[in-house]
Amino acid sequence: MSTVTSQPEVPAGVKLPLYMDNHATTQMDPRVLEAMIPFFTNKFGNAASRNHSFGWEAEQAVDVAREQIAKLIGATAKEIIFTSGATESNNLAIKGIAEMYRERGNHIITQVTEHKAVLDTCKRMEKQGYRVTYLPVNADGLIELEDLKRAMDDKTILVTIMFANNEIGVIQPMAEIGKLCRERGVIFHTDAVQAVGKVPIDVNALNIDVLSLTAHKIYGPKGVGALYVRRRNPRVQIAAQIDGGGHERGMRSGTLNVPGIVGLGKACELAREEMQSETERLTAMRDRLKNKLESNLDFVHINGSMKHRLPGNLNMSFVHVEGESLLMGINDIAVSSGSACTSATLEPSYVLKALGLGDDVAHSSIRFGLGRFNTTAEVDYVADKVIDVVQKLRELSPLYEMAKEGIDLTKVQWQAH
Amino acid sequence: MAYSEKVIEHYNNPRNVGQMDKSSTEVGTGLVGAPECGDVMRLQIKVNPLTRVIEDAKFKTFGCGSAIASSSLATEWVKGKTVDEALEIKNTDIVKELSLPPVKIHCSVLAEDAIRAAIGDWKKKNVVGGEQVSASAAVAAN
Ligand SMILES: Cc1ncc(COP(=O)(O)O)c(C=O)c1O
Ligand code: FES
Numbered sequence: 001m002s003t004v005t006s007q008p009e010v011p012a013g014v015k016l017p018l019y020m021d022n023h024a025t026t027q028m029d030p031r032v033l034e035a036m037i038p039f040f041t042n043k044f045g046n047a048a049s050r051n052h053s054f055g056w057e058a059e060q061a062v063d064v065a066r067e068q069i070a071k072l073i074g075a076t077a078k079e080i081i082f083t084s085g086a087t088e089s090n091n092l093a094i095k096g097i098a099e100m101y102r103e104r105g106n107h108i109i110t111q112v113t114e115h116k117a118v119l120d121t122c123k124r125m126e127k128q129g130y131r132v133t134y135l136p137v138n139a140d141g142l143i144e145l146e147d148l149k150r151a152m153d154d155k156t157i158l159v160t161i162m163f164a165n166n167e168i169g170v171i172q173p174m175a176e177i178g179k180l181c182r183e184r185g186v187i188f189h190t191d192a193v194q195a196v197g198k199v200p201i202d203v204n205a206l207n208i209d210v211l212s213l214t215a216h217k218i219y220g221p222k223g224v225g226a227l228y229v230r231r232r233n234p235r236v237q238i239a240a241q242i243d244g245g246g247h248e249r250g251m252r253s254g255t256l257n258v259p260g261i262v263g264l265g266k267a268c269e270l271a272r273e274e275m276q277s278e279t280e281r282l283t284a285m286r287d288r289l290k291n292k293l294e295s296n297l298d299f300v301h302i303n304g305s306m307k308h309r310l311p312g313n314l315n316m317s318f319v320h321v322e323g324e325s326l327l328m329g330i331n332d333i334a335v336s337s338g339s340a341c342t343s344a345t346l347e348p349s350y351v352l353k354a355l356g357l358g359d360d361v362a363h364s365s366i367r368f369g370l371g372r373f374n375t376t377a378e379v380d381y382v383a384d385k386v387i388d389v390v391q392k393l394r395e396l397s398p399l400y401e402m403a404k405e406g407i408d409l410t411k412v413q414w415q416a417h
Numbered sequence: 418m419a420y421s422e423k424v425i426e427h428y429n430n431p432r433n434v435g436q437m438d439k440s441s442t443e444v445g446t447g448l449v450g451a452p453e454c455g456d457v458m459r460l461q462i463k464v465n466p467l468t469r470v471i472e473d474a475k476f477k478t479f480g481c482g483s484a485i486a487s488s489s490l491a492t493e494w495v496k497g498k499t500v501d502e503a504l505e506i507k508n509t510d511i512v513k514e515l516s517l518p519p520v521k522i523h524c525s526v527l528a529e530d531a532i533r534a535a536i537g538d539w540k541k542k543n544v545v546g547g548e549q550v551s552a553s554a555a556v557a558a559n
Contacts (some may be wrong), residue, residue, distance in 0.1 A: 269463065322455055324481040328428060341481040346520070348455065360452035373423045396434055396485060398459040398477040399452060414451035415534075 008384040010103060011377045016332040018200030018378055022217075022312060022371030023166045024336065028263070029219035029372065036221065047256045048247060058258045065265025072268040073192075074202035075228050081248045082261055085225040086193045087117040089212035090160075092227055092252065093189045094121045094284035096238030097158050097210070098130055105155035111135040111143050111172075114162050114353045118191055122160075127334055131155070137354050140164060140305035141170040148180060158187050161197035163211075167338065167351040167367055169313025171195065178207030187236055193217055197271030198279070198310050203228060209236045215260065216361040218344035219372055220267030224260030227252075269283035274372075282311040282370050285379045287367060292383035297390055299403065301361055303352055315352075317361045318386075321393045326366060329389035333382055338365040350378070359397075360409075420482055421516035429488025432493050434471035435475040437461045447531040452490035456480035458488050462495060462503075464539050468511065469499045475530070483521040487511050487528035501538050 017131045039061060049055025066077035083089045089136065098108065110122050112134050122132045133151045135143045143161065152159075159181050164171045174190065181188035189210035195201060196211075197218040201212060213227035225299065229251065230236045246254025271278075281295060294300055299319040315338075318326060323339030336342070338349030348362035368382070394400040399409060420428070434547050437444045446478035450457040456479065462474040466526070476483045490511055511517070511525040532554040 005490065017491070055516070150479040320479060322480050322484075325428070325485060328425075328482040339481075341484075344520075363452070396431060396477055397479045398448070398457055399479045401436065403476060409452060414453075415449050415530075 008381065011151060011381055013375065013377050014381050015127055017334060018332060018381065019334045020368050020370060020374060020378070020382060021334045021336055022369035022374075023169070023367065024369065025216045025222065026219045027373055028221060029267065029270060032220050032263045032266045036259045036263040039262050043258075045258075047258055048245065053321060060258055062239060062258060062264050063219050065261045065268075068265035068269040068272075068388060069213075070228075072197060072201070072272045073213075073228060073255040074204055076231070077397055078249075079228050079231050080255055081227045081229055081251050082264075083225045083227055083252060084223055084257070085216070086115075086191065086214035089214070089225050089227040090115070090117040090191055091121050092238065092241050093210045093212060094118065094125065094158065094160060095241050097189065097236070098125050098128075099239035100237045101157040105157040107131045107133070107155040107157060109133045109135065109148065109151050109156060109159045109161075111137060111161055112354045113137055113141060113165055113167075114160070115191055115193070118160055122129060135161075136184070139355055140308070141168050141303075141351070141355055142167060142172060142305060142308060143177075145173065145180065146175050148177065152180075152184055152186065156184070160189040160191070163190045163192035163201070164198070164306070164310050164325045166194050167309035167349060168315045168355075169194070170304040171199065171308045171310065173308075174206045174208070181209075182207040194310060197268065197275065197311070200275070201400055203230070205277060209234070210238075215264035217414070218267045218271050221260050221263040224257050224264050226264065240255055242380050278372060279311045282374075285370050285374060285376055286312060286314050286368075288376065289370075289379045289383055290316070292380070293386060296383075296387045297363055299400070301357075301364075303355060303357065303361070303365055314368040314370070316366055316368070317357075317364040318366065318390045319364050320397045320403060321390050322363050324365075325393055326389060327385070329393065330382075330385050332406075333385065335369070335382075336367045338367070358410075423515050424486040424517070427435075427489040427515070428482045431476075431485060431489040433454075433473075433489065434477060434495075436477065437463055437473070437475050438464070442466075442542045445537070445542070446534040447534025447538060449530045449534050450527050451538065456484050456527055458484065458527050458531040460491060460528075460535045462500075462539060464500060464543075466537050466543065469501070471495045471498055471500065471503055473539065475517055479481060480527070481521070481524060484524040484527060486515050487525045488531060490514060491519055491528040493519045495532060500539065503532055504536060506532055540554075544557055 045054030045058035047058040066080045070077045091327040196213040209230045211228040216222040301317040323337030324341035338352045340348040352362035449461045458478045461475045469516045476488040478488045508525040508529040
């Protein structure tokens with residue numbers, strides 16, 4: 001047998017290792033870096049310094065960034081609060097709302113495929129006496145509106161549902177959720193980390209009250225994010241979780257990360273200007289990858305809705321091949337897997353499990369995250385290499401052999417250990 | 418995850434991949450693990466009925482690179498040993514040889530289980546009441 005780590009011809013213009021894991025983080029756009037640099041060096045002022053030009057200059061730059069961010073999501077500049085990233089934004093939103101509206105009720109609704117920054121925050125709220133409903137998702141990875149309706153009661157103060165999922169890229173029915181929350185007078189928060197800059201967002205049209213975003217998923221720097229907090233119709237209030245100098249309208253104290261904020265603003269501006277062309281490009285590349293893989297391999301499975309999905313996401317299971325062994329064979333390509341063998345806990349992805357797939361499908365999954373800097377030549381290289389390695393690993397797989405022989409693997413008596 | 422050179426070497430050039438006739442009395446088959454756990458190993462041995470020496474071994478594995486390397490190594494090690502000698506192989510030997518990190522120890526345990534299961538299957542076919550049945554009788558019984 002030939003070696004598993006294959007080396008298909010590397011097309012011109014493809015540099016290895018190759019990055020296709022843009023849901024984890026993104027490469028910073030050089031235009032973003034360029035905008036940031038002066039604020040590390042000669043424009044170093046504290047945006048809270050009111051008495052000199054250094055401070056004014058910094059404050060002015062922060063105000064520009066606020067505008068750029070607001071414009072991307074249809075908000076106003078005053079509604080943007082800067083944070084250290086989306087983990088903090090999610091914590092601030094959920095804890096801050098729960099605390100502020102405690103008198104009105106103690107019930108929070110979320111769903112099972114949220115990022116840990118939401119799920120673990122909700123778990124903590126449960127310990128503090130709040131009631132949390134975790135809605136299930138269907139096979140497409142989407143919540144059912146009927147479930148949401150049924151879960152709401154007169155103690156419900158907050159619904160927190162992510163815009164787009166970080167593993168399977170599926171987009172929840174935001175307009176319908178927003179409408180329902182507005183009708184019931186419940187605050188609607190969304191972790192929109194993966195959707196911001198990738199799909200059009202209008203917080204007013206969608207009735208979103210609070211929204212988390214982060215710079216490093218949109219070709220900006222790490223360690224800076226924002227929280228949109230609605231100021232009108234209705235005005236949403238959030239109890240501060242960090243005490244100090246009263247920055248950000250008292251909601252988030254701490255000296256502003258001016259270069260980071262400038263970068264976030266620039267990243268938002270670029271995302272807005274280039275969204276349409278980027279969507280077309282990413283969709284075409286993603287579909288090309290999907291078609292190549294599907295037409296050359298049997299027993300492949302797409303995880304999550306293809307219809308309601310981010311342009312750059314493809315999550316596919318190569319059934320009967322374990323994900324980590326596949327990653328090992330394509331080790332010059334950066335992608336990720338939902339397999340237990342790749343995780344510290346040795347548990348397969350809870351997101352894929354929530355779709356009702358067997359654990360074996362989760363173990364075989366690969367997440368491809370296409371981004372701004374990927375090319376069609378890279379897509380072709382990735383497809384060729386994945387096809388080659390999957391075929392070789394299937395020669396090694398007793399499950400593939402059994403499936404080919406027509407054995408129903410669900411009927412086999414396995415010796416789980 | 419950084420892999421040891423030996424794991425990479427076995428992963429790239431797995432030894433003794435394949436299958437043997439499960440129904441042959443000379444062949445013992447061990448199928449261990451479960452798809453839900455992310456690892457399934459099938460290890461087969463072909464035993465000389467007179468000498469009890471393992472003359473051939475084959476494997477197929479669904480699992481991580483360490484699981485593939487562990488089973489590939491196991492087939493190499495059992496070949497040429499008698500079944501009793503093969504039962505002496507411990508997962509810790511595999512861990513040592515492949516320099517497996519702690520999170521991958523269970524992959525080596527699975528390989529030891531696979532060896533035991535294959536030998537157990539062969540014994541079931543060939544040893545009745547603690548006595549090895551003669552080669553001709555075993556063939557006749559099939
Ligand atoms: C959906 C989602 N929410 C939250 C986060 C956390 O964001 P940050 O890294 O800015 O804390 C991430 C990224 O890791 C994410 O994908
Ligand atoms: S088979 Fe899962 S860690 Fe080795």
